[in-house]
Every structure is written in structure tokens, then in C-alpha cells.
Amino acid sequence: MVSVPFDQLEGLIWMDGEFVKWADARVHVLTHGLHYASAVFEGERAYDGEIFKLTEHTERLHESARLLGFQIPYSVAQLGDACRKLLEEQGLHDAYVRPIAWRGSDQMGVSAQNSRIHCAIAAWPWPAYFDPAQKFKGLRLDIAEYRRPDPLTAPSKAKAAGLYMICTISRHAAEAKGYADAMMLDWRGQVAEATSANIFFVKDGRLHTPKADCFLDGITRRTVIDLARARGLDVEERAIMPDELEGFEQCFLTGTAAEVAPVAEIGPYRFEVGDITSTLTDDYLNTVKPTKAIAAE
């Protein structure tokens, strides 16, 4: 169900160094980023007016662009300021923030060495990524048909628009069957991640998560690993084959949008929404809140 289309929301968008009216933040149909996926983006969340790990996100945006062979014409500090000012202009405290950089419309064709690099940032309220009722019971995941590519096939460390083509196909296919999302394997047939979040499993009090060697090593993933270790839990980053899912007790996803989301089902495998998942969900939510908000509680 689509409510107000995203290009018709109210407010301002930061675009190429200035704030423009939401409706005026447009690109030409001959934009290289649209035809050849020469675009990289970030997904950030603000809690009580502060963007969690803003510098890490902005550095990753720069690195993603470098991996696609272009340089964003704004420094990490300039983009960070722009994100913060945008939240102020939009009057948002709890929000999702979406910076994106792309090759413009100066040249058409695979080669576009001299195209101008554009950059924009939008922010909007986005309270829940998954339906809260489904999240409460634990999400149901299908197993995707497409696999995360070999890092020799694509720059897998980049949060690049092109890498999301198979994510959208996989999520649509899963939703058509009544699932919330899909778990993707990698090109070797190992468990990789969901379409927009990393994945963890719990067995005998230990966490197991696939080694991030061909997909995004999420900022939430690393935060949750630190939180688990701070609680004295062992975290193993290793190759996980799908038939191992049979023996895992709990499963959850991590991502900026998804936060920590329990999983109850992946294809034929079942999991409980257990204590470790609930504890790490709470720990994560306590961590993302700025300290001034916690002090006021």
C-alpha cells in the first residue's frame, strides 16, 4: 500500500550544497546513476535529534563512492553538518536520513569520467522498518533465489545502488509469498544476510554470524557484536551453511533501519524469540539514544 508518494512529501532536501523544496529535488532522465547504477547511498537514523554513528556512515558513503571510482565533492565534515542542519530545518528528532551521491547527466554511455558528481540528503520520520506486530512475534523469512555476488564480481563493500537490484527482487518475491523478507545466501551457498540487514544466530548461549567477506559489514552488526561481547557473550564470525539453521535456537537481523529484529522462521527452520535476542534489542536501543536523553530519563 502506498500512501503519499515520496516525491510529494513536504519540506526541504539538501541538494548539491543548498536546501531546495522537496518537490524541486529532481534529476534529469538521462542521469548516469539511473541508467548505469553509478550511485551510492547511506541509511542513517536520528534518535532524539542525534544521528547514531554519523561519522561512520558518512565515511562509508565516501568509501562506497571511491569503490565506484568517483569522489564526493563534499568532505565528511561538510556532509555531517548538512545532515544535522537538515534535521533542524525539517524539525525532526527521530528520523531516517538518506544521503545519496551519483554521477549526473553530463555524459551518456558506460564511460562517464567527466560527469558531475551530485549529492543529496533527505530525511523523514520512519518509526518501524518491519510491521511491529510481525517483529514482536519474530519475522518470517523466505530463502532468496539470488545470491550475494563474489567480491570479484562486484565491489561488495560498497553500499552501491546496483547491489540492491537483487535485494528488491528477492524481497518482492518473499512478500508475494507472505514473508516479511528473504535471507540471501552468498555465491558459495553460505548464509549471507537479509535484503537490507545482517543476520545473527544463537546456540547454547553463543552468537554465530556470517563473516562479512562479501556483503556489507553493517554498522549495526559491529555495534551489536560489541554489545554482546560487553555482556560476556562469545561471538563467532564464520562460514555458516544453510543446513546448520536446523540447530540454531534464536535468530535476529541487525540494520540501521531494522534495528535489532527477531526472526521466527526462515524457510523450513524455526526459532524462538529468546532472552539473548531481547537483551541485545534493549541494549541496542539504549545505545542509540544520545546520552543527554538518557540523563533526562
Ligand SMILES: Cc1ncc(COP(=O)(O)O)c(C=O)c1O
Ligand atoms: C544489504 C544490507 N546489509 C546490511 C545492512 C546493515 O547495515 P547497517 O547496520 O550499517 O545499517 C544494510 C543496511 O544498510 C543493508 O542494506
